[in-house]
Amino acid sequence: MGGRKDLTSYAYRKRRAAFLAESDVCHLCGHPGADVVDHITPVASGADPRDTDNWAPAHGVKRCPTCGRNCNGEKGATTAAPRLNTSRDWYA
Template sequence: MSGRQDLTSYGYRKGRAAFLAANDICHLCGHPNADVIDHVTPVAAGADPRDQDNWAPAHGINRCPTCGRNCNGEKGANARTPQLNTSRDWYAGP
């Protein structure tokens, strides 16, 4: 793997499009219309960019239409998911 060439190949882009078509809920803020793939373990840290088990949908280029965040940009290259304040309480307990 040289540089980030694996992230621009036709096969990767096609797989990414299919993944986002099936999964569009951002794993960081919980809102729909995610437009980028977040590599949960960063590619820079040695993760295989083609490993779909390491993929999660996120808002990026187009920002979240609900909360206006660039969720993946706020996360950056950190392997740990930040605690973002969401506009919805996701706790469904008693």
């Protein structure tokens, strides 16, 4: 099983880029433009960062161009991946 240092290896970055090239729709808000891989079961909880079955696209470094959220950052290191409210009523 890998650790956090595996998240910076060249092989990991290459697989991550290929994964995001296939789908950039954020699994949290449903909008396109995802720029990070979210680990559904967090690496901090012992998940293998190389397990692509545990990957999902999310907005992180760049905020969502549609709703302006940092979806992965708002999710944090929880074990569940909640669907964020994408309606405009959260502004009120």
